[in-house]
Amino acid sequence: MINTNELQLRTVQVTRYVTPLREGGSMPAIAEADDDFLYVLKFRGAGQGVKALIAEIIGGEIARALGFKVPEIVFASLDEAFGRTEPDEEIQDLLKASIGLNLALHYLSGAITFDPAVTVIDAKLASQIVWLDCLLMNMDRTPRNTNMLIWHKELWLIDHGASLYFHHSWQNWQEQAKRPFALIKDHVLLPWATELELVNEEFRALLPNELIRAIVGLVPEEWLSSESAFESATAHRAAYAEFLETRIASSEIFVNEAQHARTSLI
Incomplete structure (x- = not known):
């Protein structure tokens, strides 16, 4: 049985936007964080806002509690200056709308x-x-x-x-x-x-x-x-x-x- 007192999510700082993942409408991206891991980054500024992120946490952690394999879920902090050099206007707008706390999952490279x-x-x-x-x-x-x-x-x-x-x-x-x-x-x-x-x-x-x-x-x-x-x-x-x-x-x-x-x- 999971010790509920130990349930917590790490927080990482996003350091590099690698590439967008254009599947679906929410435009997640592969990004690197300050722990040197790659993540699938899900933005609070995307179409469904924080509700999709809430569902991701609850759904993913219930799945993990039931014994399924789920990539680690972390909070991902996005700095105000992060998107200033992004040439794609649509992505730049998404990054500006997502300053602060977002959500990310460990990227399973080669999956x-x-x-x-x-x-x-x-x-x-x-x-x-x-x-x-x-x-x-x-x-x-x-x-x-x-x-x-x-x-x-x-x-x-x-x-x-x-x-x-x-x-x-x-x-x-x-x-x-x-x-x-x-x-x-x-x-x-x-x-x-x-x-x-x-x-x-x-x-x-x-x-x-x-x-x-x-x-x-x-x-x-x-x-x-x-x-x-x-x-x-x-x-x-x-x-x-x-x-x-x-x-x-x-x-x-x-x-x-x-x-x-x-x-x-x-």
Whole structure:
């Protein structure tokens, strides 16, 4: 069991913008930091703002707590002078809008995109990943864009920024916590996810409320303070925790939906 008192993210200072990654609309980039490591840098000034970064932290750290391989997530500080020499106007605007605290993941150099036609995933692992994505309401693990990498012959999960999409409006969020995840029908691993009931029992036990609150507690206060739906950052943080705790307690709802969607495929 993870010691919740030890849950924390390192902070690095971005020292060099290497190259943009133009997949998707958020324009992440490969960047170097003051610890000499390369990172995939995700900007607070991109289209979905800090909400995508919040989803990345919560989704990535829940995945890690469940035993999945996830690149280390760090806070990445961007200095005001950083983008002044950038010749690309669009990138320069993004850098200016992202001064301060951003998010980054260790860059897995040489990793290749997971292809289900090439790499065989066993039923247990497929079921575990489907369960995770049902919990997180992650719409972004499809055959078109698997958001999984093979690195040193092991499967790594990346890019959870599209998870928890309810938080873009916070409308009826208590009710949404108990809703099935209909988009699971498009999940790249759903055809192989035959052990969802077993995984449901195991994973619920691995995510006690204390751990969920500790993971949500990693989100910086400044990223939570501007949401008009809540009177304070504390209330905003508590809503994330309550949503996830309710969803875990009601997991049979999304498990049943996934099983029904899988039956429809075969």
